[in-house]
Structures are given as structure tokens and as C-alpha cells.
Amino acid sequence: MRSLHFSYFNTVNVPLTFCKVYEAMGHSGRLLTLYKHRGNMPEDICLNKQLFDPWWLREIRRRREAEAQRRIAEQAAHGVTYEYKPAGALEAAWVALRDEWRAPEFSGLARQYGLYGFDIYHFHGGIDFFRDSRWVKKLRAIGKPIVCHYHGPDIRGRGIVRAVDEASSLNLTSEFDLLSLHPNLKYLALPYDCSSLPRAASPGARIRIIHAPSNPAAKGTHLIEPVLKRLSRERDIEYAILTGVSRDTVLAEKARSHIAIEQIGNFGGTGYGVNSLETLAMCIPTVTEFTPEYASFLADHPFVLATGDTLHDVLLRLIDDKEYRTAAGARGRPWVQEHHSYARVWETMLGYMRESMPAVARRLAGGGATE
Numbered sequence: 001m002r003s004l005h006f007s008y009f010n011t012v013n014v015p016l017t018f019c020k021v022y023e024a025m026g027h028s029g030r031l032l033t034l035y036k037h038r039g040n041m042p043e044d045i046c047l048n049k050q051l052f053d054p055w056w057l058r059e060i061r062r063r064r065e066a067e068a069q070r071r072i073a074e075q076a077a078h079g080v081t082y083e084y085k086p087a088g089a090l091e092a093a094w095v096a097l098r099d100e101w102r103a104p105e106f107s108g109l110a111r112q113y114g115l116y117g118f119d120i121y122h123f124h125g126g127i128d129f130f131r132d133s134r135w136v137k138k139l140r141a142i143g144k145p146i147v148c149h150y151h152g153p154d155i156r157g158r159g160i161v162r163a164v165d166e167a168s169s170l171n172l173t174s175e176f177d178l179l180s181l182h183p184n185l186k187y188l189a190l191p192y193d194c195s196s197l198p199r200a201a202s203p204g205a206r207i208r209i210i211h212a213p214s215n216p217a218a219k220g221t222h223l224i225e226p227v228l229k230r231l232s233r234e235r236d237i238e239y240a241i242l243t244g245v246s247r248d249t250v251l252a253e254k255a256r257s258h259i260a261i262e263q264i265g266n267f268g269g270t271g272y273g274v275n276s277l278e279t280l281a282m283c284i285p286t287v288t289e290f291t292p293e294y295a296s297f298l299a300d301h302p303f304v305l306a307t308g309d310t311l312h313d314v315l316l317r318l319i320d321d322k323e324y325r326t327a328a329g330a331r332g333r334p335w336v337q338e339h340h341s342y343a344r345v346w347e348t349m350l351g352y353m354r355e356s357m358p359a360v361a362r363r364l365a366g367g368g369a370t371e
Helices: 011-024 055-077 089-113 134-141 153-158 162-167 176-180 221-234 247-254 274-281 292-297 311-320 322-330 332-339 342-356 358-366
Strands: 002-007 028-033 120-124 146-150 170-173 185-187 207-211 237-241 259-261 286-288
Touching: 002 011, 011 028, 011 120, 011 146, 011 274, 011 342, 055 089, 134 146, 134 162, 146 162, 153 176, 170 342, 176 185, 176 292, 207 221, 221 237, 221 311, 247 274, 259 311, 274 286, 274 332, 286 311, 311 322, 322 332, 342 358
Parallel strands: 002 028, 002 120, 120 146, 146 170, 170 185, 207 237, 207 259, 259 286
Antiparallel strands: none
8 A cells, every 4th residue: 555644844753764664564655744854854755845934923823832731731631632723813814825825836746746646644743734624625535544643742732633633534642641632542652673773882981971852842951951060070971962963963972872861851741752762772771751650651661760850860870880771771672672663563553543444454454565
């Protein structure tokens, strides 16, 4: 089967990795993105089209996102999923105008890439090329199966897009906290191929700690950096905080490190992402914070857990105890291989599809057909 994945950008390479999962299982996967990720992630069909929203609209959305955080939690407590709506008449008029302006371009793209001719569609972020969801609506009308992948900020800060949500037969997420914000989400581990990532090169004698957040505010960098500064005074260590740099640069810096920190605090959900899968696969002990519920959900995980109150002592033990540090790092790669392999993720996704789109699941289970 031929799958098409759509995302505004290749979010930390996750959408393109799902294309590779399809390919590994004998099918076809293509990714259509509007613009490049700032981390210079690989691309497939990239249109290089920024949204060019005016400054006043970006400010409206920034303020609305802060309010949405409160309303999302309140509505979820009553079993209601927060829904995106334009923040007033100005935004509604702007996005409607933008949709009409982009319509002729999309018609050309549809002809060029056969955007209505794929067998299954994955919408990452639960959003269409158009804000009025006209592409999704047409796909639904002609009977195309649709899957939505939610990655965090889409539900936490924007809310679902009603027309896309209604058209989707399966909703997936790798963010544990989102399960409480949408009644029909299924948890799916991020796919990751360890074979393409070597273990870290033998680092130098001086302990080096790395923290490479894609979003410093969400990852608690403001809590992590003071602890690292304190430790650098107490021990002969060095640390690096990297953000907004290319993936190749980040991987090279990780390969020189002894300890990694994913996040501290709950500013956008606790847990881990591709950032941690890389360090775990490189046998680098990785520190993060989980909610108690998430720690129970991932009972056999290899992470070293910490909070803002315990981070200093947790890192100090990793610095001072080489045997403990080595053992913590050694658990990472086998766990990633077991839980995040393409085959494991594929089987889990097929299981969900057997419940919600059985005919599609039967075709996908056959494999070897890229019609």
C-alpha cells in the first residue's frame, strides 16, 4: 500500500521515520511538508512554504495558547476534548483568505504528486494543508482511510481540529499525557532504528553532561542550567546546552558525552522523545522526569529519574560512581531495540488498525505490495 504523511514540518524526524516504517514492512511511504525544520532534518517532498502569518496573529495565538493550557485541563476533567477555533473575527478572516490564496497552488500539487491517489493518509499534528480542512473532507468523501498522529503541542496548545478529528479512523500519540486530553487516543512508541546509530565514542576522562532541548521552555532548561553550573563548581566536569543546531552537530556532541539530560519539570508533559532515544541507543545514561503514572506505565524503562529537587544529587551520583553510570547506560540500547524497533511499532499500529480499520489492516499485514 502507498501511504502519504503530511506535516507542517518534519518534527524531529518523526513523520519521515513513519514513512520508513512503511517501507521496511514492504509498503510505500512519502512525506509532504510545508517547510524545513530548523534542525535541518531530512526531507522528502518539502514545499518550502512558510505560513507568513502577520505579527498580530502570532501574538493572538501566543496569548490564546496560555489560556488554552488552563481550559484544556478543565475540559479534560469533564471528558471534553479542547477544540481549535479562530480567536475572533480577525483570525477567522485571515485563515479563510489564506486558504483561498493557497487553493490554486494545492490543485497543482495534487496533480503533480497525486495527492488523492494514495491508499492511506497520516496527518501529523491532526491538521490539514487548509485550515478549513477541505483536503481531509474530500479524502473522507472518497473513502480514503485517515490516521492522525498527535505530538504534544497540537493538543496541549491548539486543540483538535474538529473536521480532521471526525474524519480520522485512528488517533495515535507517543505523548503519555495526551491520553487524558483526548478520549480516543492510542499510545504508540516512537519508531527508532538503532542500527544507523553507533555507540558513543570513548569520551575523555573529564565527565561531560549534555542537554539538547528542542524547546528549552518545555524541557525545563531554566531548572537544569543552574544545577549544571553548581556541579561545575563542585566537580571537574563540563556541560553543553544545545538548541537550534543541526542534528549532525547534536549527535557529534552526544558522542563526546558521559551523561544526558532530557527534561525536568512538567511544562509540556513529562517523558522523553527522539532526543533520549539517541542517547539511550548510544549507551549514555539519560536523566528525565516522569509523572508517577508514566513511570508505572513504562515500568521497565532504563531512564534515571529526577525532579527539580533531586536533580543535583542524581547527577552527582552518576558523576562520582563510574560503575553505576556504566550500568545505567548499558540498559539503554537493548530497551530501545525491544520497544522502539520498526517491527514492534508496526505490529502495535496494526493491532490498533484491526480494531478501527480492519480492511486496511488486512492489506497492510500482507506486506510486499507498494501498488
